[in-house]
Amino acid sequence: MAQTAGVKPIAIAGRVASERERCLGMTDAERAWRKQWLKDQVLASNEPVHVEEYWKERTNPIRRFYRKPLDVLFNKLTPMLGVQRAADYRYITGKLGLAAVGVLAIHYYFKYSGNDWTKKGGWRVTRTKPMVLPGQPGFPYKSQRTKDSDFADRGYSNSLIFDSK
Template sequence: TSGTFHTSIVGRFENERARLGPNFTEKDRQWRIKFLKAQDLHPSEPFDVPELRKVHYNPIRRFYRYPLNLLEDFLTPKLGRFHATLVRKTIGNGLILYYFALFGWYQLNYNQTSWEYNKGFFTSASREAVFPGDPRYPWKDPKTESWQYYDRDFHKRKVFLDAEKI
């Protein structure tokens, strides 16, 4: 605000209760009617000023926004500004969501953590709950040896196979 306080253009009668009081004169009513009419926009407003894109967005952002800007400009006469912007944002956010899903799928499938390095995602499956009365009760744990817990694929190694003999 550069050291100055902002001023409300609505005036002192923004609150409906203040307009019902005795201080709300006929002059204030006329001013409020004129103010509310001034808030109605012309159908062509807000104006699209292409130079503002150059001011608001740096060249990199203008580059990656260009394809969806073309789509939005193409759809605006057919659907209207609101729906064209809605389509643009839906497609853009959908692509971002799709790329994040692909990234997560790739990381979970091809970049799992192992005993060789400590990066990637560690996934583990919880044991299924088996209660009395279930035909599988008492459920035997398939992990019978101590090395099977938190193995991180050490048993699949191709090196140091003779290390146990040393």
């Protein structure tokens, strides 16, 4: 959902937000309003305030659960690293962790659940014929499949059924 929930945002700075507009001339009321507006933009020394109960109400319990380990780790590192650097490292660590889990999941899938002759489903990974041009070694390319039955083999001929023990 958009930050304004579908309502057009209103510029609270008004006409005097643009330097060009201010140079055209401002009334005394506009000058006083701009002075007060600039004062209001200065944050207090304790802002922004982190209210734990507000954060808990706004976030999903599942999200809080999977964020907890890195939150605990980087809360302990914050005095050494600083608030901003600890937040940056926490973000990067989380994203790299998710990427590593994704890579490991893909590796596991293709190692143990790939498509072969024993399964109906799964992604079938095939290799295309290499491009061998005239003058290159291996031209003309000859397939390693010698019989017609080799083309739809899907690992059947390498199975334990054919062991002669």
